[in-house]
Amino acid sequence: MKRPIFKSPSVRQAGFTLVELMVGVLVGLLATLMIAKILGLAEGQRRSSTSGSDAQVSGGLAIYSLERQLKMAGYGLTVEGAALGCNLSARFNGAAPADLPPTLAPVLITAGANGAPDTIRMLSSSKTSFAVPAKLTAPYYDPTDVVGDKARRLALTSSLGMTLNDLLVLVYQDTVPAAAQRDCQVFQISADPGLKEVARQTGGAWNPIGFPDRAAAEGAFVVNLGLLNDVTISRTDDYKLRQTTRLLRSQTTTTQDLQPNIVNLKAFYGKDTNADDVVDTFDTTTPNSTAGWLQVRAVRIALLARSGQFEKDEVTAAAPSWDVGTFATVSGSTTCGTSKCVALKADVTEDWRHYRYKVFELLVPLRNQLWRADFSPAASAPSVPASL
Template sequence: MKSVNHTHRRPLQTGFSLVEVSVGLLIGLLCTLVIATVLSSAEGQRRGTTQGSDAQVSGSLALYSIQRELLMAGYGFASEAPALGCSLQASFGGVAAAQMPAVLAPVLITQGAAGASDQLRVISSSKFIDPRPATLSTVGYTIPSRIIGPHYDPNAVGGVQPKTSYNVFSSISIRQGDLMVAVIGANQPCGMFQVTGVPGAQVVPRADDQAGWNAAKHPAQATVDGAFLVNLGRMVDIIYSVDANRRLLAAALDTSNLSRNSVELQGNIVMFKAMYGRSAAGNGVVDTYDYTTPSNNAEWQNVLAVRIAVLARSSQFEKDEVTPAVPQWDVGTTGTVADAATCGASKCVAMDISSQSDWKHYRYKLFDTIVPLRNQRWKS
């Protein structure tokens, strides 16, 4: 008899071994890491592009806002050469109005200390022609008014020399409440007062008002032949600056109470520079840009433009240092520019932002322009 082998084979096991599972997990983790890295890089590039575009928009709008106001600088008085640079004497509430500019000038530039942003002060008359017909008679425009005799004299006694009015050749465009400046002549002090009544055809009333602009015997200068009045209306006096939070601000003076109302124009502005553009030869050709404030009438007449630069920064913090050196303001080779140094074939002004933390981890865009002071060029 043949014996029968009853040994049974064990069935084969199915599934993955520990090694295979470990390899699969490793491959999956590597794929996840690669995908996350690619997505992170793509997102960073997208944000960098978007924020860079935002910086360009902010810089462009900031430059436009300043440029638009600069084009009106000096409106109402800069066309009259003797008015430029006169020492402005203004009193409000019986005391000297320190908030008013020291001189009557279209622009006043204060250079920032140790590379900080500059301040630009723009001054003009608020009297303009509104395009809406209904307001033409109330807004008006401004033209100088030649003073005639009998002349204003703050120390007059009796009615021979008036001290409560100015006699003018014409009071056209002058309204009650307007701020007027009496200009005696070049390099002479000029006094500000407010029109206190309805002007006559050739009379501008000026009554004492100790609580307002008309302190007793103010303006202190008696008028003479050749003197004239300029009409500032409510007066436009705006200071442009950059604060510690990298915002471009415009602070407008309210002449009703001498307070300033500050408005944020644009964010992510890290530097603002402004220079006087002057004709050193006095021939009407701008050949010098600097921060030196003119000291007399002749020097003010040679200030024909303002050169400005706005440095905008993206809000995207970059992990790597994407800006190895401080941005440079390329000012070209034409004319003389303060603080300019040779950079290749051109000349540049350093926009020193090194005092700001992490400045190398952001991207920057610089915008600049030269704005002609057209009211300066339209001298009578």
């Protein structure tokens, strides 16, 4: 008897074919490519926005640091206008000190050549109590006096604010005929000051024999430097704003990098050339007389900051410019539409067009110039509106 044979129904296979699998992989790859491209664009836009913000922050903080230093410029040095711009000299261990300022002035601007960054040097007394000048009285200082004590002490109208080891500047009386600038020489207080006198004993680093080397007379006075704060703001070769602080008395120097990505620094003296108490000229010409220094009322600054992000495409078509307006004459400015502009050199590298730039400007009145004891407003100065 034959065993019956049962045929099982065929089982249908389920799944992807090779073609379907390849199509799915292709669609996934295209989706991944599109997502990566979108993310890349978004990240590029984010970096561009962030780098612009970085330039804004760096420039803003840099201009703030400059403003703080400029507001202190001239403190204790410009109380008497006759001291402004005097020819400064000193002896430290028998030789002229390194980097001694050539003149006693609140601000000294060194213009960069061919559009290079300028350098700003600011001087002020380090005294935190009083830094007031004092006139010499008889018997007047005389370095050749070997019988009396004219070479060892200076009689003054007051020694207010003066302490042992302070550096004083002896500003000589005006010459006859009057010179464009007076001479002034540095010495150090050798003992605790009396009520109306200070001692200058020969010896120590700042008091060599016979220095100050000229006899004083009526009209001479002293200015209290303390340590003398000597602050220089400059731009480094790696595009950082740098502050260099020198203390004259100790002959020490400290350096601090304030902000990165600073491409250019431009500074002008603001001068009142017609004595109406209104600044009418901005230039980089350092005055060579006391009368010229009395015209300097403010400092005007422009800072060019650069983004830290290098852009693949050129994003800056032309060099940035500083709109200086038309209210005063500005040296080196050219017409730009209805205003005046000063070009700011940005092509410090070959790829400079691949960065974004921001211009910051600042106008700082030299308040210590305006607070002089001999300052008097011009009769023709603009009056304050009655509504103010």
